[in-house]
Amino acid sequence: MHYRLFIFLTTLLLGCSPSISVKNITPHILYPPLQAYDSFGIIEIYDDRPTLPEENLIGILTSKNKGIGKDCSYKVLRQLAMEEAKQAGGNCLIITESRFPVNPLDCHKIEGLIYRIPNPGKYEKEFNWHPQRRLTISDFKGSHPEGASTSFGHLSIAYTQKVNVWNGRITLKVHSVFHSALSYFSPPEFEQEYLAIEQLSFDLYELSARKMVKDISQNKMTYNEFMEYNQKLESEFLKEFLSKREEMYAELSEDINLLPKWESWVSQELASLSAYTEKIIQF
Numbered sequence: 001m002h003y004r005l006f007i008f009l010t011t012l013l014l015g016c017s018p019s020i021s022v023k024n025i026t027p028h029i030l031y032p033p034l035q036a037y038d039s040f041g042i043i044e045i046y047d048d049r050p051t052l053p054e055e056n057l058i059g060i061l062t063s064k065n066k067g068i069g070k071d072c073s074y075k076v077l078r079q080l081a082m083e084e085a086k087q088a089g090g091n092c093l094i095i096t097e098s099r100f101p102v103n104p105l106d107c108h109k110i111e112g113l114i115y116r117i118p119n120p121g122k123y124e125k126e127f128n129w130h131p132q133r134r135l136t137i138s139d140f141k142g143s144h145p146e147g148a149s150t151s152f153g154h155l156s157i158a159y160t161q162k163v164n165v166w167n168g169r170i171t172l173k174v175h176s177v178f179h180s181a182l183s184y185f186s187p188p189e190f191e192q193e194y195l196a197i198e199q200l201s202f203d204l205y206e207l208s209a210r211k212m213v214k215d216i217s218q219n220k221m222t223y224n225e226f227m228e229y230n231q232k233l234e235s236e237f238l239k240e241f242l243s244k245r246e247e248m249y250a251e252l253s254e255d256i257n258l259l260p261k262w263e264s265w266v267s268q269e270l271a272s273l274s275a276y277t278e279k280i281i282q283f
Contacts, residue, residue: 020077020084022114023060031058031089031116037133041092041123042082049094050123052115059088059114063107074098074108079160081112090114092123129176129206131270135199139178140185153198154182155205157234170223174213174279176206193256196263201245203266208241210276217276223283 024030034040043049061084063077078095085093097111127133140151158175185195212233216226226233251258 019064020080021062021064022084022088023062024058024088025060026058029058033089034086034091035132036128037130038086038091039121039124039127040082040086041117041120042078042125043092043094043123044078045095045098052092052094052117056115056117057113058090058116059085061085061093061110061112061114063110074110077108077110081110085112085114088114090116091120092117125181126177126179129178129202129209135178135195135202137185137187137191137195139180140183141180142182142184144184144186148184151185151194151198152183153201154179155202157205157209157237170283172223172226172281172283174209174281176202176209176279178202190256193259196259197248197252200248200259200262200266203270204244204248205241207266207269207273208237208244209279210270210273211240212237213276213279213281214273216281221283226281226283 061081063081081095082093092115093112094115095110095112097109099109101108121138124139127139135153140153142152142154156177156179158177160173160175162171163169164171185198216233221229248262252262
């Protein structure tokens with residue numbers, strides 16, 4: 001059993017004033033929105049841009065500034081753009097323009113092309129945990145460093161946030177994210193067993209995230225309290241995850257046949273917290 005260090009990153013995407021406009025260029029064909037577990041590719045300005053078939057182009061995307069917001073950054077617009085592209089039935093987004101604000105009252109601006117292609121997974125960089133989206137070897141797209149462990153799954157917790165401009169209510173959604181571009185997998189002797197262990201680690205991460213959301217919700221924490229104690233909450237979240245993961249590693253190092261036992265335990269624990277599957281917090 002190889003021990004790996006997971007990198008823990010946090011992204012807070014604040015509610016903001018920019019909006020995303022999508023122009024459907026195939027009005028005679030309406031595609032259903034993507035499911036949460038469907039693959040979605042994104043090609044950004046700094047990526048090598050592929051040439052996708054024109055017949056797969058279904059929409060044009062632009063951002064608009066509706067006024068002063070809390071965060072009008074590229075990171076926020078990127079998330080909004082992906083969500084709108086999925087709602088339009090697209091499974092791949094090429095960002096064609098990315099312009100920084102020209103003054104403090106302005107927002108970052110982006111433009112993009114929405115495609116519906118046969119293999120969006122080829123351009124997928126990350127995806128959220130979902131019970132119907134299980135890890136495959138093709139999800140590990142990073143290069144394998146020399147002398148590194150057999151496999152490495154890069155996980156992070158991220159937040160997306162929406163603010164109701166009418167009543168000031170804040171809706172915060174927590175995501176457990178797997179970063180394909182930063183994860184690697186070299187086929188070992190027990191390939192399927194190692195892949196199952198990576199999936200278990202992802203499941204444990206999701207379990208800890210649900211527990212964190214439950215604690216915040218039950219303690220009726222205000223948004224300001226959440227922001228004040230955010231680092232402490234995440235530290236406790238990470239501590240619990242690492243502790244349980246190390247316990248799992250220790251047992252499976254001794255006996256790989258205990259894998260079904262761990263899969264059953266994690267499944268039951270996740271089911272017991274099914275009320276927090278969406279991981280939404282209302283402030």
